[in-house]
Amino acid sequence: MAGVIKEFRLPDLGEGLTESEIVSWHVAVGDTVELNQIIADVETAKAVVELPSPYAGVIAELHEQPGTVVEVGAPLVSFEVAGPAGAPPSIGSAASGGDTGAPAKREPNLVGYGAAVEKGGRPERRARRFASQLSGGLNPAGGSALPGLAERVGSAPMIAAVPAVPARPAVEAVPVAPVLESAGSLPASPVRTISGERPRSTPPVRKLARDLGIRLEGVPGTGPGGLITRDDVLAAAQGASASDGAGNGGSVAPASVIPSPVNPSPAGAQDTARETRTPIKGMRKHTAAAMVASAFTAPHVTEFLTVDVTPTMELIGRVKESKAFAGVRITPLTIVAKALCIALRRNPTLNSRWDEAAGDIVQFNYVNLGIAAATPRGLLVPNIKDAQELSLMDLAGALTGLTERARAGKTGPADLSGGTISITNIGVFGIDAGTPILNPGEAAILAMGAVRRMPWEYEGQIALRSVMTLSLSFDHRLVDGEQGSRFLADIGAILADPGMVLTMV
């Protein structure tokens, strides 16, 4: 049959989208399809949508494979349709905005903010005659001193834009001409940098740079328009630690030519006595990377609960006196760890992991309880394997062993891997509450504050009670406020009245 090939290009399926991913094809080459028959599933930034066939005909070619991200306007599928007579009016022109060549590059834009001005594909306007007459009349020497005017109304707006500002004073005020000439002869971008304008980057990248102690002025930007990206900062951080001890020479050299607002002394002669520079490496670097990764991938929520833990403190006193627990170290941390394991059984989503690569949520049916430990080398979070199986006594023993190994610097790799949830005891430093950052790969971390004797409402009166604040951070991708709150409330209920355990197990 003498079919006509019709090409279907990916339309903008949402509002202001630039690309979509092909999830799956429902048809293969050679299949006969009807009008509006679903031929593919396509995922945009907003939704997964079904694509109905715009033609009745035979699939001639599938231009892209599933899993491919296709730009709006790119060919998606070709159909062989019965003939011009039976075909609907040309769809290609409407979908792609023109048949000639590749469509102009689209920029994403939010609905309500208007589309970006299209720069390509517009007809060029004929230069007005009076413009060139005006130009000639003002400047008999020719176009060189006044390049802007004629070209601005002509066909080269990009060229006209740069010299347009200096051009006008140059005509009016001859004495300043040398200055303007030198400024005008410089390329645009160095002028900007030297003038003290902040290098282009995004807020999270600036935050990262500040956290890593990197000065953005010295970082070459590789993003669009010289934008400094996350990778640029990380590369600069790598360079800084590699140059080790060489101060700010080496790869961050450009920074030294920028006068520092903190230290006004000339470049290269910095007063080392007033500042100490330590290369970012080892544990500090590892911790920084882990915390940055956690803070920037997992949306953190932190909740606080202040609890009257007097009954728990009384329980600890009684347990310590009992013969069975002679020689066993029982602390508030032991009870909190036990309470956490009990509460976790009722709120299992807190014990899970977001596996981005696999596209899965991993629900752990065991508890490897991490305990943040301050060691001479820095922060370590070794974990107690299968903590859910341990009795209070075993848990106390495991905690003691774990912390002792950590303090002695003998924590093994097995102790550090496979954690599912963590506790950090900031109370030992006399701190009440904080917003702990998740140990990467875990859904929750509980910070226990100091136990304080405080005036507190007790049986309708004000009494001196032992009070502790619990701070729970959780990954909002995995845990909603409801589950997080219930979990925290369960732990609080146990600490406020250990007998409540009977209602939970």
Place this chain on the structure above:
Amino acid sequence: MALKNIESVPGGPGETGSGLIQLITADGVRVPEPAYDALVADIDGAALQGLYEDMVVVRRIDSEATALQRQGELALWPPLLGQEAAQIGSGRALRSDDFVFSSYRENAVAYCRGVDLTDILRVWRGNASSGWDPYAINMATPQVIIGAQTLHATGYAMGILNDGDDAVAVTYFGDGATSQGDVNEAMVFAASFQAPVIFFCQNNHWAISEPVGLQAHVPIANRAPGFGIPSVRVDGNDVLACLAVTRQALARARSGGGPTFIEAVTYRMGPHTTADDPTRYRDANELEDWAAKDPLKRLEAHLGSLGLFDEAFTAAVKAKADAVAAELRAGCLGMAEPAPSDVFKHVYSTPNSWLDRQQDHYERYLSSFADSASSDGSS
């Protein structure tokens, strides 16, 4: 007791159940409702079949327009899937001299008003800044500003009072719009002037991604009495009940009884627009529950029980829907691109010398592009 009235209606804003006017159950059983039966006594088998055909056709218009959007022929489309009964039932109750002020989802109402199918798509194709001549079908072009059309309706109804006419203004909006100041102001004025306006709220349970329960802790119909406007809650998926309550409200308005607020409890079974993915915020079970209350299915069952749902009828309905869909598609693809100077049309209803001047300048400006290719070499 000030709160007594509010407490008297059980259930939250999203629930169906008691206090809801229903004439045909979800299973297609006609149930007596003494206060409303007389209002639809004239609806015989043929009329019911007509309502069914309307709903099938508008559902088809909806799915065809959605397909056209997916095929790059429309920039956007707001589907009405699930709301056919609310719109057809109310739309078919109107007289031709009544005037409709709708939101952007009332394409079934526009169909009832006799809109040219191509005109429905004009705006969504980016072909025109509005779709049709409002006075040709006595329906304003869709209002995208949430709730603003309620003010227009109240104002129009106040005009009807001045004219001493017995037409009625009907405004359509959603559950989310009732949170807008405009809607509340429109109700204040409507009550003050006892204007002949019907506030027809389609509570489709979702203001984009926001469930109705977040905006209202009591049924939305309960808000109207606070303005001094009587209200009724109707099963919005029951086309006969929607017809009945709209007729009642129209009769009240025509006889000087003032405004009425109708809450049609229905469900938006599709996305907010083609750019939305409801699976991201909505429980699939909820959709399943509402699919069981589908407005078409229940009328199908009811017609079947009357012996009016035979093959000849369904084939005729399908043929009609196919023809409408084909007309819609052809109209969309064949739409002429507007000329640049069309932007000057419809700005003023009478000739305006300043606008003429601007148009003249603009046309001369445009003509300066025309021969640029040939003149480039000479300049």
